[in-house]
Amino acid sequence: MAEDGKILPRSGCPIAATLELVGDRWSLVIVRDLLTGKRRFGEFLASPEGIPTNILAARLKRLEAAGLIEKRPYQSRPPRHDYVLTAEGEALLPVLQEMCRWANRHLPETWTPPDSFMRRKA
Amino acid sequence: MAEDGKILPRSGCPIAATLELVGDRWSLVIVRDLLTGKRRFGEFLASPEGIPTNILAARLKRLEAAGLIEKRPYQSRPPRHDYVLTAEGEALLPVLQEMCRWANRHLPETWTPPDSFMRRKA
DNA sequence: GGTGGTAACTTGCAGTTTGCAAGCGTGGTT
DNA sequence: AACCACGCTTGCAAACTGCAAGTTACCACC
Numbered sequence: 001m002a003e004d005g006k007i008l009p010r011s012g013c014p015i016a017a018t019l020e021l022v023g024d025r026w027s028l029v030i031v032r033d034l035l036t037g038k039r040r041f042g043e044f045l046a047s048p049e050g051i052p053t054n055i056l057a058a059r060l061k062r063l064e065a066a067g068l069i070e071k072r073p074y075q076s077r078p079p080r081h082d083y084v085l086t087a088e089g090e091a092l093l094p095v096l097q098e099m100c101r102w103a104n105r106h107l108p109e110t111w112t113p114p115d116s117f118m119r120r121k122a
Numbered sequence: 123m124a125e126d127g128k129i130l131p132r133s134g135c136p137i138a139a140t141l142e143l144v145g146d147r148w149s150l151v152i153v154r155d156l157l158t159g160k161r162r163f164g165e166f167l168a169s170p171e172g173i174p175t176n177i178l179a180a181r182l183k184r185l186e187a188a189g190l191i192e193k194r195p196y197q198s199r200p201p202r203h204d205y206v207l208t209a210e211g212e213a214l215l216p217v218l219q220e221m222c223r224w225a226n227r228h229l230p231e232t233w234t235p236p237d238s239f240m241r242r243k244a
Numbered sequence: 245g246g247t248g249g250t251a252a253c254t255t256g257c258a259g260t261t262t263g264c265a266a267g268c269g270t271g272g273t274t
Numbered sequence: 275a276a277c278c279a280c281g282c283t284t285g286c287a288a289a290c291t292g293c294a295a296g297t298t299a300c301c302a303c304c
Contacts, residue, residue: 147262173263174263174265175263176263177262177263199271200270200271200272
C-alpha cells in the first residue's frame with residue numbers, strides 16, 4: 001500500500017475493493033474507536049491493541065484520503081486536531097457488527113460488545 | 123503474522139481478533155471464492171485479483187490452522203485435494219455481504235454481486 | 245528564561261512480509 | 275522417454291511493520 005494513499009483496484013469485486021481500503025490489521029480497529037467516541041491521536045494510541053505511532057499516522061492519512069474520516073482542528077494554539085467519521089465511514093458499522101457476531105460465536109475469548117454498539121444503526 | 127499460522131491475540135476485542143485471522147488483503151477473497159463454489163488451488167489462482175502462489179499457499183495453511191477451511195483429498199492417483207469451508211468459515215458470509223452492501227453504495231466502480239449471493243443465508 | 249510537560253507526529257532502522265518468477269514432485273498421457 | 279497438469283516451494287528485491295527516539299509547537303511553572 002503506497003504511502004500517499006493511492007490504491008489501484010485489482011478487480012471490481014466489492015469485497016476485494018473494500019479490502020484494499022480497510023483490509024489490514026489496523027484500519028478497522030481505528031474505525032471501531034471512532035464509532036465508540038474516540039477522536040484523538042492519543043486516544044487511538046491508548047487502545048489495548050497498541051498500534052505504533054507511525055502506523056497510526058499512516059492509516060489516518062489513508063482513511064482520510066479514502067474519504068472515510070475527516071481531520072478537524074479543534075483548537076489553533078497550540079494547533080491540534082481530531083478525526084471524525086464521514087457518513088461513508090460510519091456506514092461501515094454493519095460490517096463491524098457482523099464481525100462481532102461472528103467472533104462472539106466462534107472465538108471463545110472475545111468480549112461481548114455493549115448492546116448500544118450492537119443495536120446501533122447507521 | 124507467523125508462517126506457522128499461530129496468532130497471539132492483541133486484545134479480547136472481537137473486531138481485533140477477527141482481523142488477526144482474516145484482516146489482510148487476501149484471506150477474505152479466498153473465503154469469497156469458497157463461498158461461490160471454488161475449491162481448488164488453481165481456481166483460486168484464476169480469480170481476477172491475481173493472488174501469488176506462495177501467498178495463496180500460506181493463506182490456505184493459516185485458514186486451515188484457524189479451522190475456517192478443511193483440506194480434503196478428492197482423488198488419490200495422482201494425489202490431489204481441494205478445500206471446503208467449515209461451518210465456522212461459512213459463518214463469515216454475513217460479514218462479506220455487508221462489505222458488498224457498503225462497497226456498492228460507496229465505491230462506484232464495484233460490481234453488484236448476484237442476488238443468490240446477497241440473499242443467501244448462513 | 246529555563247525546565248518540564250502535553251499532543252501529534254516524523255524519522256531511523258532491523259526484521260518480516262509481499263509479490264514476481266522460476267523450479268520441483270507426483271503422476272497421467274502420448 | 276518426452277511432455278503436460280496440478281499443487282505447491284524457493285529465491286530474492288522491494289515494501290511494510292513495529293519499536294524507539296527525535297521533532298515541533300505550544301503552555302505552565304519556578
